Amino acid sequence: MRDERRATLTDVATRAGVSKSLVSLVMRDEPGASPETRRRVLDAAAALGYHPDSRARLLRSGRSRLLGVVFGIQHPFHADLVTGLYSAARETGYELALSAVTPERDESEAIRGLLQDRCEALILLGPESRTAALTRLAERLPVVVLARSVRGPDLDVIRTADATGLALAVDHLVALGHRRIAHIDGGRAPGAADRRRGYRQAMHRHGFDAEIRIVPGGLTEEDGARAAEALLGDLPTAVTVFNDRCATGVLDVFNRNGIQVPGTVSVVGYDDSSLARLAHINLTTIAQDVPAMTRQALARAIARLEDTPITARESIVPPHLVIRGTSAPPS
Amino acid sequence: MRDERRATLTDVATRAGVSKSLVSLVMRDEPGASPETRRRVLDAAAALGYHPDSRARLLRSGRSRLLGVVFGIQHPFHADLVTGLYSAARETGYELALSAVTPERDESEAIRGLLQDRCEALILLGPESRTAALTRLAERLPVVVLARSVRGPDLDVIRTADATGLALAVDHLVALGHRRIAHIDGGRAPGAADRRRGYRQAMHRHGFDAEIRIVPGGLTEEDGARAAEALLGDLPTAVTVFNDRCATGVLDVFNRNGIQVPGTVSVVGYDDSSLARLAHINLTTIAQDVPAMTRQALARAIARLEDTPITARESIVPPHLVIRGTSAPPS
DNA sequence: CGCAAATACTGGAACGTTCCAGACTCCATC
DNA sequence: GATGGAGTCTGGAACGTTCCAGTATTTGCG
Known part of the structure; x- marks a missing residue:
């Protein structure tokens, strides 16, 4: 049966013969456990197929480490940006939560979904919302606007020149x-x-x-x-x-x-x-x-969350020309 | 400041002068509260800008009501399917969690992300994983494969003929x-x-x-x-x-x-x-x-979760011809 | 009028974590 | 031989919900 209760910290703790606090430490790779017990705990965890429950973890720690991304699912360039964002997020300790805008699901609905998931910041790809709505949103949590030019007091903007x-x-x-x-x-x-x-x-x-x-x-x-x-x-x-x-x-x-x-x-x-x-x-x-823009967008969101001081709100990335086969001298 | 602690059930309860259990009832639209108090509670909630914390809710209720969707972000047809899935999910009480496959993020990584989020079931769009891997996955949670033909003991498949x-x-x-x-x-x-x-x-x-x-x-x-x-x-x-x-x-x-x-x-x-x-x-x-396929995929996933008996594992949706301008008699 | 049943509401335990304060051991130092 | 500081480890409270077992209060009915 797949319904057998999934293993918890306590299960691992009893199997390894230690307290759950200790298991918690080990799972988070924090110092404070001897190499030997660390070993025992990890073995126990593996044996039980233990995976930490992110909900409980986040509930307790008060953070979600989740960055919401709103993108247009029909939009090829957004696909490129999302690809870049995933890569940029890889080593940051934050995860992305995607929310798509479709012909039947508008931007405000996409945003609402992310807010319910307790995202800590939002990255909006070419958003269509009015400036006023974006500004209001930015009062609740850090908002980074990617690939659109907006001016708002609390808005971070990353865009191409x-x-x-x-x-x-x-x-x-x-x-x-x-x-x-x-x-x-x-x-x-x-x-x-x-x-x-x-x-x-x-x-x-x-x-x-x-x-x-x-x-x-x-x-x-x-x-x-x-x-x-x-x-x-x-x-x-x-x-x-x-x-x-x-x-x-x-x-x-x-x-x-x-x-x-x-x-x-x-x-x-x-x-x-x-x-x-x-x-x-x-x-x-x-x-x-794209790599620069997505890297910056992510860095900006994280900086806001961690109160790293940032001077500029707007970051303008230079574009460059790619010459291929559709341009030539006039005949 | 945006850091002022967000309102909780208890805050609403004290403001409305009732217990938090009662507030919980009202927020979930369950019977057991008089119209009058219900009113008071809702007012209090609105005044405090209260939004339930899904993490705590899900932690307690042991369910996430989250369906994971794995799709290829570069794939236009997947965009259509995701659009359909969102629409189909609207009235079900379940939410979708998207996880994209990109050139730099493979399917197994996308799936891993969803598992950590405690999705209850997975809907995979045209997955490329081997049958064996899918079968193994289906031992952990219900898996619905959309738009690909696979045979596996626990796999549900929705595809076009x-x-x-x-x-x-x-x-x-x-x-x-x-x-x-x-x-x-x-x-x-x-x-x-x-x-x-x-x-x-x-x-x-x-x-x-x-x-x-x-x-x-x-x-x-x-x-x-x-x-x-x-x-x-x-x-x-x-x-x-x-x-x-x-x-x-x-x-x-x-x-x-x-x-x-x-x-x-x-x-x-x-x-x-x-x-x-x-x-x-x-x-x-x-x-x-697409509407039929996505509706069925969703219905199937939900049925598995709620132990509704289903006979067929594979559902084959008939396609139809759309005649436009690129076909005509030979010259 | 009395008693059961329905309705409205409350208090506290639980979910699986993290965090904090403390306890124990061991060893170097004065 | 006491003092103290690492280094390990433990217990229990807290996070914000839901769920369950109750307690009042009202209603219905013979």
Whole structure:
């Protein structure tokens, strides 16, 4: 039967012939037990298949050592971030609790779930909640916002220098000889405003104000496809796109309409998500530094919990350009 | 400060002038309190911003009411399944705990995490562990395997009739007039063997044994692209593909090479993931019945926990054909 | 009117840990 | 030979709940 009561500290203690306090020490690897008894205790624990009960442990110690992560399950870039967060959490002594935003489960519900689990801090990936709601949340527990730009008194923000990212893209294209460069934007998605601004400033810097052309897009393949169709009548020689997902939609429509990429039009994406790296897509893109961002997000959350003094609330990670096969000189 | 001790049952009790037992009753919506006091207690709780501490609650009641879900974070179809699971869990009184498999965090690690959280049962999405490992796991707690075919004494399996699915695809294409139909398979991915078999049997049933052609593929866009390139030299008039993700890779390569879909080649995918539904992809595909599968998976897990007698261990959900824009009569 | 049954409520033990104060042994030091 | 400080180890309280066995109080019915 699987119902036989699972072993507890007391069981291990009686089997090893010591007190439960001692077993507790040994299990936590604290000093205060002789090597010999330590040995005996560990043997007993192994024999009984003992695993500490995290609930009881956390109840008593008053901490959960749990960091809540809210992410969009449909979002490939969030997948990359979650991957990074797991790796970054590995040696910290904290665990991650995931809570997904789905089409039928909104952000506030995802957050509520994590609060009930007694997470000590929250890491939100590109949250869509209003600033006011985030600020209120941050009064309860440390909140780190990843990949979105927000200003709030208690909010920590880790994000990419999105304006710089778009400048990199434009500079790259200009260096190749382009000047008719359009931008397919992300609407009200997190980061979209900055990227739009970066595009506009870079074009201005190169003296191409007259060529500035912003096409409404969005963050899905579908939005990209729609935007690309809108471009068909009057093609630029290059396009910078809000993100990789949207860019694949653009590529797809171009392919279908016999438009050569990068021959006729160059395309630059954003995120360097696993999508862009696929050999047949092979998308030139702006890479967000996922390892750095996730490492910082975690470090920040932990620092807040342990009252390590931090000066800056906002940390801006530089992006870099990844040149692949969708950008070339104009023909 | 956010450190002010959070309110407990006792706090609410003293404020409402009752015992903590009574407050406990009220919070759990159990009978045994007069409407009037119930009111008073709820008011007091609200005033103190009281939220029950799940750890203590679970410690005492000996249950966690937590169902662990292991999923692949890079996998779009898993995203659909997780979405379904959340919806299905809504009214059950159980909560989901997600644990992701990432390129750097393997399945056994994901499972270990959930066990520590005291999940009562596990739902594994297309698990890659060996049957032996799954069987061993199922000795400890109820395990429901979703979207993979396994045989094990204590394992519950909910899966799509994958062979039937491929038969539907082939029948559809044959009805359109195709006979040179190839299959791009999924290698050793969960479900691949059944789909391959379904393809072969359907072709045989139509008397097209001579046309059977199985091309090695895989489950990513990249695998599909590679397989499509292998087909270029000797095109069939139609292709059935292991899954939608792989199919988009196929479509992409066809597009790039000026091959009309569905004019020259028809393409049928598998999963009806959100990918297939995108307007510009518009992929004819075999839909797995995600709502039914997730509902059943949840029901099964809960039934095991509550000792509801169940006869069948394996439940096979019928798939159905979704006709979109990538299939048409051969030209 | 009296007695059982229902309703409303209380007190305290338990869940499996961690934490604290103390107890015992052993050995070096004065 | 007492003193004291490591080094080990123990017992019991506490964490915030739920559960159980009760105690009042009210109600229903012959």
